[in-house]
Amino acid sequence: MAVGKSVPMLDSVARVTGTVPYPSNLKLPDMLVGKIFRSRVPHARVIKLDVSAAERLPGVVAIVTAADFAGDDKPNLHFGSPIQDQPIVAGDRIRYIGEPLALIAAESAAVADQAMDLIELEYEELSAVFDAEQAMLPGSPILHEAFPDNIVRHSKLRRGDIEAGFAAADEIVEEVFSSPMAQQASLETHVAAARWKEGKLTLWTGSQSPYTVRRVLSAIFDLDLENVRVIVPPLGGGFGGKGNVRIQPMAAALAWKVGNRPVKLVMTRAEEFVTVTKHAAKIMMKSGVKFDGTFTAREVSIYWNGGAYASSSAHLVPAGMLRAIGPYRIPAVHVDSYGIYTNLPIAAAYRGAMSSQGVFAHESHMDTIAHLLGIDPLELRTKNLLRTDDLFATGERLHDIHFVECLEAAAYGLGWHEPLQSDNGTIKKRGRGLAVMMKNTIANSYSECRIELDAEGLVTLFISTVEMGQGGHTALAQIAAEALGVPIEALRVRGPDTAETPPDAQTASSRSTHMMGGAVLDGAASLRQQLAEAAAPILEWSPDDLSVADGYVFVTTQPQARIPYAEVLGRNNIDALTATGKYSTNEGKLDPDTGQGISTPDWHQGAGACEVEVDTQTGKVTVLRYHSASFAGRVVNPTLAGLQNDGNVIFGMGASLLEEVAIDGGQITNPNLSDYMLPSFLDTPVELKNVSLEEEGSSFQGIGEMTLPPVAPAIANAIYDAVGARIRDLPLTAEKVLRGIQGRTDHER
Amino acid sequence: MSDRTLTLQVNGRPYTLEVPSGQTLLETLRESLELVGVRDSCGIGMCGTCTVLVDGRAISSCLTLTAQVENKHITTIEGLSQDGQLHPVQQAYIDHGAFQCAYCTPGFILSTVALLGENANPDDAAIREYLAGNLCRCGSYVNILNAVRACRTIDD
Numbered sequence: 001m002a003v004g005k006s007v008p009m010l011d012s013v014a015r016v017t018g019t020v021p022y023p024s025n026l027k028l029p030d031m032l033v034g035k036i037f038r039s040r041v042p043h044a045r046v047i048k049l050d051v052s053a054a055e056r057l058p059g060v061v062a063i064v065t066a067a068d069f070a071g072d073d074k075p076n077l078h079f080g081s082p083i084q085d086q087p088i089v090a091g092d093r094i095r096y097i098g099e100p101l102a103l104i105a106a107e108s109a110a111v112a113d114q115a116m117d118l119i120e121l122e123y124e125e126l127s128a129v130f131d132a133e134q135a136m137l138p139g140s141p142i143l144h145e146a147f148p149d150n151i152v153r154h155s156k157l158r159r160g161d162i163e164a165g166f167a168a169a170d171e172i173v174e175e176v177f178s179s180p181m182a183q184q185a186s187l188e189t190h191v192a193a194a195r196w197k198e199g200k201l202t203l204w205t206g207s208q209s210p211y212t213v214r215r216v217l218s219a220i221f222d223l224d225l226e227n228v229r230v231i232v233p234p235l236g237g238g239f240g241g242k243g244n245v246r247i248q249p250m251a252a253a254l255a256w257k258v259g260n261r262p263v264k265l266v267m268t269r270a271e272e273f274v275t276v277t278k279h280a281a282k283i284m285m286k287s288g289v290k291f292d293g294t295f296t297a298r299e300v301s302i303y304w305n306g307g308a309y310a311s312s313s314a315h316l317v318p319a320g321m322l323r324a325i326g327p328y329r330i331p332a333v334h335v336d337s338y339g340i341y342t343n344l345p346i347a348a349a350y351r352g353a354m355s356s357q358g359v360f361a362h363e364s365h366m367d368t369i370a371h372l373l374g375i376d377p378l379e380l381r382t383k384n385l386l387r388t389d390d391l392f393a394t395g396e397r398l399h400d401i402h403f404v405e406c407l408e409a410a411a412y413g414l415g416w417h418e419p420l421q422s423d424n425g426t427i428k429k430r431g432r433g434l435a436v437m438m439k440n441t442i443a444n445s446y447s448e449c450r451i452e453l454d455a456e457g458l459v460t461l462f463i464s465t466v467e468m469g470q471g472g473h474t475a476l477a478q479i480a481a482e483a484l485g486v487p488i489e490a491l492r493v494r495g496p497d498t499a500e501t502p503p504d505a506q507t508a509s510s511r512s513t514h515m516m517g518g519a520v521l522d523g524a525a526s527l528r529q530q531l532a533e534a535a536a537p538i539l540e541w542s543p544d545d546l547s548v549a550d551g552y553v554f555v556t557t558q559p560q561a562r563i564p565y566a567e568v569l570g571r572n573n574i575d576a577l578t579a580t581g582k583y584s585t586n587e588g589k590l591d592p593d594t595g596q597g598i599s600t601p602d603w604h605q606g607a608g609a610c611e612v613e614v615d616t617q618t619g620k621v622t623v624l625r626y627h628s629a630s631f632a633g634r635v636v637n638p639t640l641a642g643l644q645n646d647g648n649v650i651f652g653m654g655a656s657l658l659e660e661v662a663i664d665g666g667q668i669t670n671p672n673l674s675d676y677m678l679p680s681f682l683d684t685p686v687e688l689k690n691v692s693l694e695e696e697g698s699s700f701q702g703i704g705e706m707t708l709p710p711v712a713p714a715i716a717n718a719i720y721d722a723v724g725a726r727i728r729d730l731p732l733t734a735e736k737v738l739r740g741i742q743g744r745t746d747h748e749r
Numbered sequence: 750m751s752d753r754t755l756t757l758q759v760n761g762r763p764y765t766l767e768v769p770s771g772q773t774l775l776e777t778l779r780e781s782l783e784l785v786g787v788r789d790s791c792g793i794g795m796c797g798t799c800t801v802l803v804d805g806r807a808i809s810s811c812l813t814l815t816a817q818v819e820n821k822h823i824t825t826i827e828g829l830s831q832d833g834q835l836h837p838v839q840q841a842y843i844d845h846g847a848f849q850c851a852y853c854t855p856g857f858i859l860s861t862v863a864l865l866g867e868n869a870n871p872d873d874a875a876i877r878e879y880l881a882g883n884l885c886r887c888g889s890y891v892n893i894l895n896a897v898r899a900c901r902t903i904d905d
Binding site for chain 1: 785787795839853855876881883889893
């Protein structure tokens with residue numbers, strides 16, 4: 001059985017010998033270098049953009065500006081999925097610092113850089129707005145005239161009698177939490193190379209969404225879908241930042257203008273920070289509780305800073321609404337989730353997307369309530385956590401719910417009830433904290449695969465699942481190998497390449513193992529049926545009397561009467577058997593006024609518990625021990641699953657303790673990995689453990705993010721436990737902790 | 750900038766190249782020699798993806814001018830395996846699942862080789878300290894630690 005084994009990643013040798021063909025390595029014959037001339041002001045009306053001197057520079061092949069899109073026979077300047085508000089290059093209006101204004105294709109990077117200096121831009125600056133709440137106020141600068149209040153999306157949830165709920169409460173607790181803009185910071189930056197040939201566009205790119213890229217590019221250039229081909233090599237990390245459509249339209253537009261030569265765009269590290277970011281969020285959370293810890297009502301308002309264009313915010317804002325409520329039994333819930341335009345770079349998914357901000361809020365809030373009521377934080381949670389058959393705030397009945405098991409696995413792993421090694425009286429104090437999360441999956445979604453079995457018994461899996469380090473190709477090959485009864489060594493994986501691999505919505509939101517895994521199981525079942533039908537005349541039994549397993553077709557009642565797959569094909573003169581597998585979900589249609597309905601086919605579930613040490617003289621926080629748990633249903637590959645769980649915790653520690661994109665007047669002031677720090681070996685807890693919970697008869701559940709969102713609140717709760725300081729603003733820097741400790745001391749005096 | 754003719758010793762082979770005087774070793778290795786296991790990421794010596802060995806020492810090739818390493822012995826990930834046999838550190842990284850996207854992996858492996866060259870039996874603290882100059886955004890540190898432990902002369 002291939003499933004359940006720690007099979008090394010299929011291309012492990014390439015990974016340790018440096019030969020993975022990342023998009024950044026791509027070299028095509030006659031390829032030109034693409035560079036981007038960007039805005040240096042956050043909001044302005046463009047008066048004149050003159051690229052003529054730059055165009056005349058020897059070695060410059062083409063320059064694209066908005067003028068190239070004027071005219072009915074030209075490509076569309078604007079794109080976006082689903083709201084088409086984003087220009088490929090800014091036309092008469094600049095909306096953030098770093099916005100592309102002109103694209104240069106040149107023989108070398110040095111020439112392109114020289115050309116940049118020859119571009120002349122005249123503009124009239126407009127007043128700008130960077131804070132999301134401020135942008136909603138009347139009189140604020142308007143980014144898009146069609147959205148006069150700067151609200152790109154407002155999602156609502158209304159359940160129960162909220163006023164009666166608060167009236168029935170013994171205590172009402174109200175808090176405000178905030179998370180800053182952050183950057184996904186995959187070590188490989190965004191890359192896109194484009195080539196036009198005979199009216200057809202081919203794109204090589206580091207993207208998590210090849211089929212979205214194809215659809216959006218076909219709309220920009222008014223091409224039939226089959227005339228746009230998107231090829232995605234393995235990525236040097238994605239983390240949500242490479243989802244949707246990012247730099248691909250620019251590469252395609254440059255190659256379109258050049259005509260007969262390919263152009264490659266590679267973002268610098270600094271450009272990454274203006275390409276995509278994580279939504280800064282402010283969350284107001286108000287809960288009514290009884291003295292015994294029973295909840296009566298919860299009201300949540302969320303302000304997501306979406307940046308200058310809608311991009312992914314349009315569908316992430318409703319998802320973020322559901323993810324901020326918390327997995328608890330609360331009879332009355334009201335939520336308002338606002339996505340807001342500001343003069344900042346676009347915000348989109350960042351691993352643990354639209355969960356981390358909300359989970360930090362509701363799980364910090366739970367501890368505030370626990371301490372107020374004098375109830376143990378684990379006990380308050382387990383008393384209120386949702387169980388199977390409970391109703392969620394959307395009114396949907398829950399199934400396969402394991403919040404209590406996840407939280408207890410993390411808490412008991414840490415030793416929640418064991419005495420803490422106390423350092424009272426010394427400078428360093430220890431504390432413990434825990435947190436739990438729930439996340440809807442992407443509903444109303446589709447995955448398809450093709451499986452080919454050849455006459456030598458080799459199996460090729462054609463999938464558009466992107467391999468970005470998560471081991472998706474290996475896990476899906478394991479699922480196929482088990483379903484077909486062949487060893488993993490017989491498996492090959494191809495894709496994504498929209499010319500040969502079938503459609504898949506995207507590789508995001510921890511959906512691939514479940515969704516594409518479901519498609520693989522469907523395809524394998526169809527292939528087994530074809531094998532039975534092809535073997536039936538040879539074995540002289542009806543296909544219904546045959547079984548297909550372990551590399552053989554055999555008579556169910558006489559297993560010794562059997563033929564290997566290769567022989568089934570050989571004796572029928574078949575080169576290959578091919579099957580298509582599909583998996584789709586159609587939930588996710590909530591009532592727009594009440595948020596009621598079925599939001600998701602499955603719930604993602606995870607938890608974490610940690611022990612920290614706080615230096616009371618400096619405020620420095622060290623996470624000594626961290627235990628995480630996620631609900632996996634059925635684990636495909638224990639090593640890869642462990643890497644997801646641990647990797648989430650480490651990624652989450654970055655957002656918890658280190659990461660904040662600093663902005664001054666719309667200008668990002670730390671767009672480099674020195675001032676924007678990522679977690680290193682020395683930030684990793686000395687004791688870091690994880691568990692993937694399984695259940696008999698369960699399906700493959702996504703685990704790509706579940707242990708991430710609990711990290712920040714678990715640490716914040718542990719800091720409170722250690723020194724009594726409640727930090728409600730991420731990241732949990734030493735400065736804030738120290739201020740918290742001092743504030744508390746002043747208050748006690 | 751004027752070009753200079755230099756001889757570099759890369760992975761045991763001499764290369765004579767015309768190199769612009771301001772060119773970094775990262776650019777020379779990736780662009781001229783097509784050794785793409787050396788990777789660009791931060792460009793300022795913070796992330797370690799461009800790590801190579803110069804006379805056995807791990808350095809950031811993005812901060813090193815090619816002219817500085819003339820006639821020195823440069824090892825990239827491409828030079829680590831011999832006759833198709835993986836280096837023991839490479840094998841340990843596979844055995845312990847010590848990578849995800851693997852963009853950082855060549856840098857980590859070369860830093861590990863340099864560490865073991867200086868100290869054949871580093872303890873956990875020494876490993877964590879030495880490898881802190883290499884970043885893994887996927888967060889594979891626990892498995893990397895296990896892989897390096899397995900490479901020690903005395904494996905406990």
